[in-house]
Amino acid sequence: MVASTIAWGLRYDVVGVDPPNGAAATQRLAEDVDAQLTVINNALDARLDIVEPRPRGILGRARRTTEGPTSGGSIASTLRLDDIAVAAGRMIRCAYTIHPRSTVGGDLIVSELRYTTDGATPTTGSPILPGSQSYSRGQVTDMAQSVTIETVYAPAGAETLSLLLCITRALGTGVVRHGADANATTDIIIEDIGVAVGDTGVDI
Numbered sequence: 568m569v570a571s572t573i574a575w576g577l578r579y580d581v582v583g584v585d586p587p588n589g590a591a592a593t594q595r596l597a598e599d600v601d602a603q604l605t606v607i608n609n610a611l612d613a614r615l616d617i618v619e620p621r622p623r624g625i626l627g628r629a630r631r632t633t634e635g636p637t638s639g640g641s642i643a644s645t646l647r648l649d650d651i652a653v654a655a656g657r658m659i660r661c662a663y664t665i666h667p668r669s670t671v672g673g674d675l676i677v678s679e680l681r682y683t684t685d686g687a688t689p690t691t692g693s694p695i696l697p698g699s700q701s702y703s704r705g706q707v708t709d710m711a712q713s714v715t716i717e718t719v720y721a722p723a724g725a726e727t728l729s730l731l732l733c734i735t736r737a738l739g740t741g742v743v744r745h746g747a748d749a750n751a752t753t754d755i756i757i758e759d760i761g762v763a764v765g766d767t768g769v770d771i
Contacts, residue, residue, distance in 0.1 A: 620657075623759035627651040631753040635745040638735050642691040645745045646732040648755045650686060655724045660758040661696060662717035663732055666751050671741025672708045677701070678745070680755070681731040684722070689731035696720065696730065702737070711746040721763040730755055 627648055635645030645665075653659050667676040680699035683689045698718030705712065722728070732755055736743045747753040 620762035622761045623657075625756060625758050626653065626659075627757045629755045631745075631747050632749050634747055635734065635753065637742045637744040639742050640736050642733050642735045643744070644681075644691055644731050644733050646753055646755055647689065647730065648757065649688065649729045651728045651757045653720075653722045653726050653728045653757075653759070655722055656763050657722065658760050658763045659720045659722065659728070660717055660756070660760045661699065661720055661730060662715065662754075662756045662758070663699070664713070664715045664752070664754045665701075665732070665734075666711040666713050666746040666753070667703050667705070667734060667743060668709055668711040668746045669705045669736065669739065669741040669743045670709060671739055672705055672710070674705060674739025674741045674743060675737040676703045676705070676734065676743045677737045678703070678714070678716075678732065678734050680718075681733055683729045684726040686727040687729070689729050691731070691733055693731065708741075711751070713751070719760075728757065730757065 629646050629648040631646045636643040661680060663678075663680060665678055667678060669676060678701045680696040681689045681691065681693040682696040683693055696718060697720075699716060701714050701716045703712045703714055720728075732745070732753070734743055734745055745753050
């Protein structure tokens with residue numbers, strides 16, 4: 568007869584006088600090994616996230632290949648990235664690349680990310696994401712500059728992060744906008760770069 572026993576968490580057959588069913592026994596053993604490895608892998612993944620949280624990579628991105636709306640002094644919005652799930656205890660990198668320009672040389676152009684964290688759609692009246700504001704000044708009429716800005720954000724809890732890229736003219740008389748085409752794109756990226764750490768820098 569064939570009896571079944573358990574050792575080290577795996578079931579296998581003990582062969583008596585009857586010839587064993589080799590194929591069936593091998594199949595059962597393979598299934599048990601696979602199940603045990605799944606349990607071990609899941610436990611290892613969870614442990615690694617506790618001991619050494621790993622970056623989770625790009626969570627969302629947005630791209631525009633055409634020029635954005637213009638601003639003659641009021642805030643205009645160019646590109647939006649909605650409803651990106653971010654977790655507590657993580658460090659989130661928020662970055663954008665722009666090519667601001669003005670119809671009048673010397674104008675001061677301000678770009679920034681406005682944001683919400685509750686799933687609501689951000690508007691030009693939403694708060695500015697800290698660290699996301701940039702300033703540029705065109706020296707030549709309608710000559711675009713290329714600017715990349717990034718900042719980090721540490722969610723207080725599980726949040727739904729949405730970003731709105733905005734532009735306004737701070738000084739001058741021209742009309743400003745974010746220029747873009749297929750080869751000089753406007754981009755927003757949200758990336759999980761690992762466990763959140765506090766600011767330990769020293770102002771000098």
